[in-house]
Amino acid sequence: MKVLKYSRQREAIKASLMNRCDHPTADALYASIREEFPNISLGTVYRNLNLLVETGEIRKLSCGSGADHYDGDVSPHYHFVCRECGHVYDMDIQEMDELNAAVQSHAPGHIDSHSILFFGQCQSCMDMENPRKDQKTIDKTA
Numbered sequence: 001m002k003v004l005k006y007s008r009q010r011e012a013i014k015a016s017l018m019n020r021c022d023h024p025t026a027d028a029l030y031a032s033i034r035e036e037f038p039n040i041s042l043g044t045v046y047r048n049l050n051l052l053v054e055t056g057e058i059r060k061l062s063c064g065s066g067a068d069h070y071d072g073d074v075s076p077h078y079h080f081v082c083r084e085c086g087h088v089y090d091m092d093i094q095e096m097d098e099l100n101a102a103v104q105s106h107a108p109g110h111i112d113s114h115s116i117l118f119f120g121q122c123q124s125c126m127d128m129e130n131p132r133k134d135q136k137t138i139d140k141t142a
């Protein structure tokens with residue numbers, strides 16, 4: 001029955017990831033999956049996530065710093081990563097297939113896909129930094 005249990009957990013992990021669009025880390029996903037499977041270990045979550053990545057059912061995003069993020073949406077799309085809070089956002093833009101052809105002559109082999117991360121500061125972090133940007137502040141330097 002070990003295989004059955006393993007599969008049930010994997011399906012739950014996958015379903016949990018599909019139901020959110022915030023590209024969680026394994027730790028974040030582990031926290032929510034534990035509500036359904038209190039005895040599940042972080043190692044099991046990692047193992048199943050890697051298995052799902054290998055089979056192409058989910059995708060892993062390495063954003064340069066910190067933990068990897070996971071995406072239940074495997075269709076081609078670009079991401080925006082906030083340097084401030086580390087949140088990974090989907091970008092509503094068609095993937096540019098012409099980019100493959102544009103750089104093909106520079107590649108040491110045949111290009112069939114690409115993946116791009118854009119970095120910056122997200123709107124909510126900007127709002128937090130300037131909470132009263134609409135209000136006029138009194139100039140004290142005069």
Ligand SMILES: [Zn+2]
Pocket residue numbers: 082083084085086087121122123124125126
């Ligand atoms: Zn942010």
Ligand SMILES: [Zn+2]
Pocket residue numbers: 023071073077079089090
């Ligand atoms: Zn995504």
